[in-house]
Amino acid sequence: MKKLVQILLFSLITASWLTPQPVMASLKRADMVVAGSSCAACLIRIEKRLKARPGVLKAMVSVYRPYAAIVVYDTAKTSMKDLAKVFAAENATAVKVIDHEIAEVPVLLLPLYK
16 A cells, blocks of 8 residues: 555656746747627637637636736747737737736736736
């Protein structure tokens, strides 16, 4: 029994999901407000399309006013122009965009706009 506990403990310690993610030099976080779309289904579709873009590591779009959106992306693989195309596909735009570099991917995305 003791041996089994040791094996389980060792596997938990060495699990890849417990190790911190490597710091990427090209990481950015964009906080914005979605304008032109207030339909919950449309906002959810925008979030799904953002998550599907190559280079996007995390995305969140709120279905509550002021419809805040957060995107964490790798600038080596995508840009704000590419992300703007996602909004344009849903006849929406991103306004009040604050785009800044970050050191690592946040665990929890909390919007700046409330």
